[in-house]
Amino acid sequence: xxxxxxxxxxxxxxxxxxxxxxxxxxxxxxxxxxxxxxxxxxxxxxxxxxxxxxxxxxxxxxxxxxxxxxxxxxxxxxxxxxxxxxxxxxxxxxxxxxxxxxxxxxxxxxxxxxxxxxxxxxxxxxxxxxxxxxxxxxxxxxxxxxxxxxxxxxxxxxxxxxxxxxxxxxxxxxxxxxxxxxxxxxxxxxxxxxxxxxxxxxxxxxxxxxxxxxxxxxxxxxxxxxxxxxxxxxxxxxxxxxxxxxxxxxxxxxxxxxxxxxxxxxxxxxxxxxxxxxxxxxxxxxxxxxxxxxxxxxxxxxxxxxxxxxxxxxxxxxxxxxxxxxxxxxxxxxxxxxxxxxxxxxxxxxxxxxxxxxxxxxxxx
Amino acid sequence: xxxxxxxxxxxxxxxxxxxxxxxxxxxxxxxxxxxxxxxxxxxxxxxxxxxxxxxxxxxxxxxxxxxxxxxxxxxxxxxxxxxxxxxxxxxxxxxxxxxxxxxxxxxxxxxxxxxxxxxxxxxxxxxxxxxxxxxxxxxxxxxxxxxxxxxxxxxxxxxxxxxxxxxxxxxxxxxxxxxxxxxxxxxxxxxxxxxxxxxxxxxxxxxxxxxxxxxxxxxxxxxxxxxxxxxxxxxxxxxxxxxxxxxxxxxxxxxxxxxxxxxxxxxxxxxxxxxxxxxxxxxxxxxxxxxxxxxxxxxxxxxxxxxxxxxxxxxxxxxxxxxxxxxxxxxxxxxxxxxxxxxxxxxxxxxxxxxxxxxxxxxxxxxxxxxxxxxxxxxxxxxxxxxxxxxxxxxxxxxxxxxxxxxxxxxxxxxxxxxxxxxxxxxxxxxxxxxxxxxxxxxxxxxxxxxxxxxxxxxxxxxxxxxxxxxxxxxxxxxxxxxxxxxxxxxxxxxxxxxxxxxxxxxxxxxxxxxxxxxxxxxxxxxxxxxxxxxxxxxxxxxxxxxxxxxxxxxxxxxxxxxxxxxxxxxxxxxxx
Numbered sequence: 001x002x003x004x005x006x007x008x009x010x011x012x013x014x015x016x017x018x019x020x021x022x023x024x025x026x027x028x029x030x031x032x033x034x035x036x037x038x039x040x041x042x043x044x045x046x047x048x049x050x051x052x053x054x055x056x057x058x059x060x061x062x063x064x065x066x067x068x069x070x071x072x073x074x075x076x077x078x079x080x081x082x083x084x085x086x087x088x089x090x091x092x093x094x095x096x097x098x099x100x101x102x103x104x105x106x107x108x109x110x111x112x113x114x115x116x117x118x119x120x121x122x123x124x125x126x127x128x129x130x131x132x133x134x135x136x137x138x139x140x141x142x143x144x145x146x147x148x149x150x151x152x153x154x155x156x157x158x159x160x161x162x163x164x165x166x167x168x169x170x171x172x173x174x175x176x177x178x179x180x181x182x183x184x185x186x187x188x189x190x191x192x193x194x195x196x197x198x199x200x201x202x203x204x205x206x207x208x209x210x211x212x213x214x215x216x217x218x219x220x221x222x223x224x225x226x227x228x229x230x231x232x233x234x235x236x237x238x239x240x241x242x243x244x245x246x247x248x249x250x251x252x253x254x255x256x257x258x259x260x261x262x263x264x265x266x267x268x269x270x271x272x273x274x275x276x277x278x279x280x281x282x283x284x285x286x287x288x289x290x291x292x293x294x295x296x297x298x299x300x301x302x303x304x305x306x307x308x309x310x311x312x313x314x315x316x317x318x319x320x321x322x323x324x325x326x327x328x329x330x331x332x333x334x335x336x337x338x339x340x341x342x343x344x345x346x347x348x349x350x351x352x353x354x355x356x357x358x359x360x361x362x363x364x365x
Numbered sequence: 366x367x368x369x370x371x372x373x374x375x376x377x378x379x380x381x382x383x384x385x386x387x388x389x390x391x392x393x394x395x396x397x398x399x400x401x402x403x404x405x406x407x408x409x410x411x412x413x414x415x416x417x418x419x420x421x422x423x424x425x426x427x428x429x430x431x432x433x434x435x436x437x438x439x440x441x442x443x444x445x446x447x448x449x450x451x452x453x454x455x456x457x458x459x460x461x462x463x464x465x466x467x468x469x470x471x472x473x474x475x476x477x478x479x480x481x482x483x484x485x486x487x488x489x490x491x492x493x494x495x496x497x498x499x500x501x502x503x504x505x506x507x508x509x510x511x512x513x514x515x516x517x518x519x520x521x522x523x524x525x526x527x528x529x530x531x532x533x534x535x536x537x538x539x540x541x542x543x544x545x546x547x548x549x550x551x552x553x554x555x556x557x558x559x560x561x562x563x564x565x566x567x568x569x570x571x572x573x574x575x576x577x578x579x580x581x582x583x584x585x586x587x588x589x590x591x592x593x594x595x596x597x598x599x600x601x602x603x604x605x606x607x608x609x610x611x612x613x614x615x616x617x618x619x620x621x622x623x624x625x626x627x628x629x630x631x632x633x634x635x636x637x638x639x640x641x642x643x644x645x646x647x648x649x650x651x652x653x654x655x656x657x658x659x660x661x662x663x664x665x666x667x668x669x670x671x672x673x674x675x676x677x678x679x680x681x682x683x684x685x686x687x688x689x690x691x692x693x694x695x696x697x698x699x700x701x702x703x704x705x706x707x708x709x710x711x712x713x714x715x716x717x718x719x720x721x722x723x724x725x726x727x728x729x730x731x732x733x734x735x736x737x738x739x740x741x742x743x744x745x746x747x748x749x750x751x752x753x754x755x756x757x758x759x760x761x762x763x764x765x766x767x768x769x770x771x772x773x774x775x776x777x778x779x780x781x782x783x784x785x786x787x788x789x790x791x792x793x794x795x796x797x798x799x800x801x802x803x804x805x806x807x808x809x810x811x812x813x814x815x816x817x818x819x820x821x822x823x824x825x826x827x828x829x830x831x832x833x834x835x836x837x838x839x840x841x842x843x844x845x846x847x848x849x850x851x852x853x854x855x856x857x858x859x860x861x862x863x864x865x866x867x868x869x870x871x872x873x874x875x876x877x878x879x880x881x882x883x884x885x886x887x888x889x890x891x892x893x894x895x896x897x898x899x900x901x902x903x904x905x906x907x908x909x910x911x912x913x914x915x916x917x918x919x920x921x922x923x924x925x926x927x928x929x930x931x932x933x934x935x936x937x938x939x940x941x942x
Contacts, residue, residue, distance in 0.1 A: 016424065226798075226799060226800070229786070232779070232782065233779055233782075236780070237779055237780075239772065240778065242671055245670075247755075
């Protein structure tokens with residue numbers, strides 16, 4: 001009675017949701033993804049760069065990252081700074097407040113520290129100066145983070161755009177002050193003589209300890225306090241939050257102030273423990289890398305120690321391989337690896353079921 | 366059966382992760398037949414139909430149309446084989462007319478001519494007895510008209526196998542009858558109709574045969590004329606169940622929550638609630654009936670303090686007469702406020718004013734000690750105005766208002782959190798510590814899992830992994846654990862299997878017996894009539910009647926649901942006195 005114009009074939013494969021995988025299998029998939037990514041990178045380096053073979057690629061990668069004591073310390077230092085900023089963005093992200101302004105929040109924190117050291121350095125005891133720098137940085141970061149949150153809470157502005165714009169304002173502010181302070185020197189601020197954090201054991205040791213302590217604090221804050229609980233509820237469902245009487249706006253503002261304040265702290269550490277100066281690129285994109293660190297760790301501060309170390313390791317190792325040839329090469333490699341890591345999550349959640357061959361029953365012509 | 370087989374499934378299986386939605390299902394429908402697909406929620410009815418309609422692809426098994434194996438990869442493929450599905454949620458463009466919606470996406474190679482389409486739609490409508498104007502815009506239509514458009518859309522494309530997913534869920538009894546007439550006419554025309562439902566009386570009324578599914582398995586297909594609701598239920602559930610709800614007579618009834626002239630408009634200025642007046646009484650279940658989306662949800666949310674109201678009052682009578690005031694939720698300031706209103710007395714009968722006999726103000730410490738000792742009592746029931754109070758303020762006033770919202774995982778619970786953390790939602794603020802206490806919620810979680818027989822691997826399982834019935838038990842359990850004086854529940858059995866539904870009905874009745882004012886928004890009129898003491902009917906945000914559930918009939922409620930107020934206005938006023 002009805003003619004069917006066209007036969008359709010069974011699809012080649014279709015996607016099937018997996019049961020929850022055992023933890024080790026999930027980890028295995030991730031390890032395979034990383035290994036596959038590195039192999040691809042090795043292959044790519046052979047094609048793109050001269051004098052590199054896959055074995056040399058891997059050995060250089062490790063050598064560049066952990067090949068000497070100096071490199072080990074550098075790895076630890078860069079990891080610590082990245083981790084500190086990642087910790088800062090995490091409370092906001094758990095609340096699903098897409099704060100991409102960590103870069104700016106850290107930069108104004110650093111600027112506040114430098115300003116305090118520039119104007120008050122030498123006029124008061126060092127410890128007092130350091131405390132003032134810390135307070136100024138934290139406050140500046142908090143304001144930079146709190147402002148977009150306040151507008152979001154009051155007028156439901158878009159936090160992603162707002163925090164992004166605040167980055168540019170922060171960069172502009174730094175450029176302005178640099179021009180103000182050193183007009184004769186091409187707007188380059190020399191190394192400050194005051195406001196240096198004391199060196200304990202090693203010049204990076206204090207920074208690393210502070211970051212690790214902060215990791216523990218943020219972890220406890222998010223998982224065991226009432227504030228942390230409210231953040232999770234607001235992040236998961238604003239309707240639920242309203243239903244149980246949480247003041248959503250208040251939680252958003254409070255959490256972004258915390259987020260910004262930790263960024264400010266990171267800015268203080270960059271100035272007080274490392275650079276003792278500031279440029280418009282003092283944070284160097286870490287505010288954006290931090291988003292990735294936090295996300296890869298599924299917003300768990302303890303796992304973030306690992307993810308920040310991993311990303312820093314890759315960047316430092318790749319810098320050794322390719323920077324001489326092409327400065328963007330390390331970025332390409334990190335991009336490929338991240339693509340594989342994020343992509344493999346699909347295979348953890350789903351599997352592909354292929355068409356079975358051969359098919360029984362007549363399906364001829 | 367002499368009629369030829371139109372559609373057949375052979376060994377169709379579909380899994381979602383570890384959940385087997387359909388296992389090896391074999392069923393068939395003939396030409397000119399109405400087949401009811403019956404089963405509890407979550408038994409795989411919709412999944413099976415979605416595979417036939419090309420939304421999902423089966424993991425294994427095959428589908429045959431007119432005896433030939435076909436591959437259906439998309440709804441388009443399904444249409445090519447003459448299969449059309451009418452979903453529960455309508456997929457229509459509001460600004461288009463009925464005919465424009467119907468022709469949307471049809472590619473028959475002909476030039477688009479709306480006049481011709483209008484004529485053709487009108488012809489189909491006339492043939493099957495639909496009442497629809499092809500030129501009417503969707504946004505001007507009632508729910509049942511929209512459904513008609515969906516059905517016409519499928520017929521226009523030449524479908525002769527129609528699948529309807531719970532078509533009566535959004536209709537009044539009268540509208541359902543009309544729909545059934547249309548379906549019968551289609552059957553006479555040789556169409557095959559699959560109708561998904563879990564309402565037994567509909568199965569008996571409309572179908573020729575019934576296919577019963579249970580937990581993804583096809584249990585049996587029986588001829589409707591040779592079966593009974595009891596037998597079908599047994600097949601659905603897998604064991605005999607008693608289908609009656611115990612309804613004790615209310616005792617100690619008194620006003621608990623008095624709503625007067627409540628009005629609310631939404632963000633676009635549309636009036637959602639219009640001058641709603643009713644009283645929820647302690648010791649009684651008040652049912653709220655109405656077509657879905659008539660303002661039931663907003664009404665409960667308004668009482669719970671989630672909306673800004675244009676007008677009206679919500680007055681709560683706290684049954685505190687001769688009971689000691691506690692700091693359970695009340696602040697010191699609230700105690701002093703009540704003292705100022707002359708609401709409090711000592712156990713021995715002296716008035717508590719916050720001052721001693723010489724008229725000197727008592728210290729905060731002394732008063733706190735007296736409150737803790739339980740020697741300060743309420744003189745009378747406390748009267749609290751709840752309008753313009755936030756949920757938090759309501760709780761701080763000591764109003765134990767529990768609310769089971771319609772959207773369980775989007776409002777009542779947090780899907781990604783475990784049972785313990787969900788228990789904390791109501792209580793986490795308690796105490797001065799900055800840290801949360803997970804011990805008491807943990808104990809509560811264990812109690813609820815045990816008492817309500819929640820099926821879960823542990824109390825640390827995210828609630829979104831639980832089945833609908835278990836999610837609801839967790840939510841209702843938590844709300845009841847707060848020892849409410851008012852318990853509001855919106856569609857608490859939606860999506861639940863029969864056993865879980867009866868568990869919930871019993872819990873509500875139990876609360877009523879304890880003197881709680883229960884407000885129950887339901888969709889199944891049979892249940893409302895069996896469970897409730899009084900039924901408030903609303904239509905488009907207005908109260909159209911209050912009925913005594915022991916004497917009312919389904920037809921009466923049905924008429925009020927569609928806004929036939931003529932007979933009801935006087936009655937409403939009388940009953941609300």
